[in-house]
Amino acid sequence: MADQLTLDTARAWVEGFAARIHAAADELTALDSAIGDADHGSNMTRGMSAVSAALDGSQTDIGSLLKKVGMTIVSSVGGASGPLYGTFFLRVGTTAGDKTALEPAEFAAALRSGLEGLKARGKATTGEKTMLDALAPALDALDAELSDGGSLSDSLATAATAAAQGRDATVPMVATKGRASYLGERSAGHCDPGATSMALLVDAAATAVSA
Ligand code: ADP
């Protein structure tokens, strides 16, 4: 097995994320009904259905594929999560460029540029009870294991565990960004919906690369 992100595994990552979103739609909606407006499940399923329809095989490099994903999400999802996930994929795709395979460090760098884009778009940082609280620790874990000589698939599996822990760590947090921030202290005690969907994104990457 090649220890890279290939065009095929990038496509499998996106499709795996879509499948996880569809399976978790009701859970995402329930989480968003507790601290938001109960549309995170429908926002994400609408976006990922549009993505699946848009990926028609005409994207022949990783950058084109992931930029198409990002543009499709931006244009199909109205909620906060649309521009945020859209920006993430656009940045990852832009950094990936016209390659058909990324070495582990190249994929990690592309993911990190996505994280930086997401932070800038949302004017947010970690600890604010958002999707960043799943993504940032995941990428820190990914970088750490890769620099210790870990394989991409093992390092992504560790990153997926870190993302799930980061998701769970949003429960006691008080939201200071997005709709949940309107609740102030009452946002504590609930898991963040965006961190929950983001943990699915990292899990999908780990599965796609290890397949
Ligand atoms: P909306 O909040 O417009 O209803 P969604 O329900 O689809 O959109 O998405 C909500 C999720 O978006 C939150 O759970 C949170 O993780 C994320 N989010 C909201 N605002 C920000 C922000 N400024 N930066 C990062 N993530 C954010």
Ligand code: MG
């Ligand atoms: Mg919402």
